[in-house]
Amino acid sequence: MSDVSQPAVLTERLDGVLVITINRPEVRNAVNAAVAEGIAHALDELDGDDALQVGILTGAGGFFCAGMDLGAFVKGESPWFGDRGFAGIAQRGAKKPLIAAIEGFAVAGGFEVALGCDLIVAASGAKMGIPEVKRSLVAAGGALLHLPKRMPYHAVMELALTGDPWPAERFHELGVVNRIAEPGGAVAAAQELASAIVKNGPLAVAASKEIVQKQFDWTSENAWQEQVAISGHVFASDDAKEGASAFKEKRDPVWRNA
Structure with missing residues (x-):
């Protein structure tokens, strides 16, 4: 059951790094209005505080994000927030460096949330992809705009037209994932990467x-x-x-x- 006393998005400050956690594990961190608003506000906090230099975006419960919360959407909730767009990040991300730390899976809109980040760390075996076409939908949250700039044409087309997910290792080979971590170690690996950035001007x-x-x-x-x-x-x-x-x-x- 969902713990309504807990915010949909948590933040924690660690040595100049803001760790942002999507906190809806009971629905695989699916994006509803509260998540979109929470991520947007967290990015505002990151960009507006000189004491913060890097952000890490992750999910609770051993997985990153399953995409849009269809149940919430049917009830009339919007997973878009202001000019930041879907999930509070897809159209306008952070000005400061932002690292996605992926455990388990980042699919559909969840993958598009990760693509809204500047760097991606993923646990070994984590699944990533845009399965929208399997439901006669379109990955219009940024994947079809971002991926052609980051991957070869034919690889993007396979992802977009089959809807099949790929393991993190394949995305690492293609340069979309920066580092592969041991399962359970994505945030720690992202913190290591963030520490290297924090040292710089x-x-x-x-x-x-x-x-x-x-x-x-x-x-x-x-x-x-x-x-x-x-x-x-x-x-x-x-x-x-x-x-x-x-x-x-x-x-x-x-x-x-x-």
């Missing part, structure tokens, strides 16, 4: 993410100018000077985010 991390995301819309003629517009202030920052000084002095840098 926050201004440089933010600019690097923005350039990688936006460059698909740039032409070859304006790409360099667009890159300078995003990265120029980083080179002129106090943190850039601190990074150079710390390297020369063989010490850890102390970032001021300025």
